[in-house]
Amino acid sequence: MALIKVSQLVKHFPKRGGFLNRVIAKVHAVNDVSFEIHAGETLGIVGESGCGKSTLGRVIMRLLDPTSGSIEFDGQPLQELSHQQMMPFRRKMQMVFQDPNSSLNPRLTIGAMLAEGIRFHNRSGYILKDQPLDQYIDSLLSKVGLRADDKSKYPHEFSGGQRQRIGIARALSVKPDFLVADEPVSALDVSVQAQVLNLMQDLRDDLSLTILFISHDLKVVDHFCDRMLVMYLGHVVEEMPCKQVHQNALHPYTQALLGANPVNDPDERHELTVLDGEVPSPYDPPLGCPFVTRCPIKTTKCESENPPLVQINDQQKVACWEVSAEKPHA
Ligand SMILES: Nc1ncnc2c1ncn2[C@@H]1O[C@H](COP(=O)(O)OP(=O)(O)O)[C@@H](O)[C@H]1O
Numbered sequence: 001m002a003l004i005k006v007s008q009l010v011k012h013f014p015k016r017g018g019f020l021n022r023v024i025a026k027v028h029a030v031n032d033v034s035f036e037i038h039a040g041e042t043l044g045i046v047g048e049s050g051c052g053k054s055t056l057g058r059v060i061m062r063l064l065d066p067t068s069g070s071i072e073f074d075g076q077p078l079q080e081l082s083h084q085q086m087m088p089f090r091r092k093m094q095m096v097f098q099d100p101n102s103s104l105n106p107r108l109t110i111g112a113m114l115a116e117g118i119r120f121h122n123r124s125g126y127i128l129k130d131q132p133l134d135q136y137i138d139s140l141l142s143k144v145g146l147r148a149d150d151k152s153k154y155p156h157e158f159s160g161g162q163r164q165r166i167g168i169a170r171a172l173s174v175k176p177d178f179l180v181a182d183e184p185v186s187a188l189d190v191s192v193q194a195q196v197l198n199l200m201q202d203l204r205d206d207l208s209l210t211i212l213f214i215s216h217d218l219k220v221v222d223h224f225c226d227r228m229l230v231m232y233l234g235h236v237v238e239e240m241p242c243k244q245v246h247q248n249a250l251h252p253y254t255q256a257l258l259g260a261n262p263v264n265d266p267d268e269r270h271e272l273t274v275l276d277g278e279v280p281s282p283y284d285p286p287l288g289c290p291f292v293t294r295c296p297i298k299t300t301k302c303e304s305e306n307p308p309l310v311q312i313n314d315q316q317k318v319a320c321w322e323v324s325a326e327k328p329h330a
């Protein structure tokens, strides 16, 4: 059973300019993306910086409105809901951000910050049941590896890794079913990354969470997720179970990611040296396949026609004319 179902999701950002501040171009941030996440599953989204991962996560959370397409949570379409109608879903769907510094209020103690969110979402008594708020916060802090007396401290008194634990505690404090984790460990030192990932793994298993896990780092996605979507310029180019990625990755972009160690800095995109060619501007995506400017196996068809994402086998989908010609849909 799918907890999340995304269908033909599109998000364009207008770019305004000129004398009359008219829309002069559109960023094609998310282009016709469809997928499901089953209850209890962790789905990874991987791709270089700027490919639309965060936009996709934010549209699913309804922090941004989609340009078109639909998002269903447990069978309920979200894209038409008003602010008021979204309220019950705001508790059920929570987000962990990349940068815990900017997502924590520097003027609130950790305890006050957690209490605010819990009180807000506890209207029907769902979160606290009969437990006192203080006791609930203590147990929450201990779950994420912090101490009860940490609740009287301010965000600046913690290390980066501890702040991300606080970010996780905040997301979990309202007992969500679904978590969007947007590069949750990308800002942390490598040694701390492993600790925070292990913590998330334990919590996911304990609480049977369903997670959309966003990262530019294929290694991290491979380690943490059940299945992955590979994104390029707003398009999903491949979808497959993580355990198959090393043997069975078919899209030339996924293969390039496997061979490279991409960096999360748009200015350093050229570091993905296994690929020749320029990354096209998202304002002016190529006519045909989005990957055509860098693809080592492109043909003339790829210049003019965008390949659809097709099922290659039971568990794998690929958007590549060359791959689907070789492995026609059975
Ligand atoms: N609020 C916005 N206004 C205009 N363009 C945006 C906005 N947010 C993101 N973009 C653009 O959309 C594209 C996708 O961005 P993003 O979703 O942040 O990618 P990622 O998370 O994969 O790095 C980029 O070209 C980015 O510049």
Ligand SMILES: [Mg+2]
Pocket (backbone or CB within 6 Å): 053, 054, 055, 182, 183
């Ligand atoms: Mg991002």
